[in-house]
Amino acid sequence: MTPDDLVLSPRGLRFQNRVFPCSIGRGGISAHKREGDGATPTGTHRIVGMLFRPDRMARPTDWAVPIRPGDLWSDDPEDEDYNMMVRAPYTPSHERLRRADPLYDLVILTDWNWPYAVPGRGSAIFIHRWRRPGFPTEGCIGLNPTHLLWIAKRIKFKTRLIVR
Structure with missing residues (x-):
């Protein structure tokens, strides 16, 4: 692990020696992710892209x-x-x-079950804005929008999401 990795811990999401409060999937953390289970999958996931709403924000990178x-x-x-x-x-x-809501105004894409998806193993795991503190996601990682933007501006090609 390096400071440029995003590491999920019980305290939050650690990145560049800071810890950010976050939300995870309603199904908790799972080593056996399935479509619709609401779980955040364990593993080391590469960051493979970033999406943003140009009508709502400037390009973050x-x-x-x-x-x-x-x-x-x-x-x-x-x-x-x-x-x-x-x-x-x-x-x-x-x-x-x-x-219509701001949930996906900024989305960091991981390589969970991508690019060669195994049917039923679960679709995308995004890092996106949370609905509110402590409110679970459908399996993604949710962050305060200010923290999400701060991270988005600093992640690099080698950044990974590590979920244990």
Whole structure:
């Protein structure tokens, strides 16, 4: 582990010698992640991308990709695009990335079950804004929006998310 790793601990998410309070999945932490279980999966996960709402914030890094109207994330284990970003119109089960609420205004993408998704192993694990302190996610990691932006501006290509 290095200071540039994001390390989930009982105290919060540690990064660059700071600890940030965070929320995890309603299903707790699991070594046996499954689609819909609400668990945050254990393991070492690479950071593989960042998405942001350009109508709500400035680009946090030069490699962040704007979320456009019609951007979706497939969460249908039966579909060939399972656990991938897709575009509307898209009929299989999916999650809308451009939401009315601010939950996905800034999203850090991990490589959980990606790019070669195993059906049923669970779709994307994002690091995104929390709904409120202590309110669980569907398996992702949620942060205070100010802390999320601070981290997003400082993560590097080699940054990993480590969940034990």
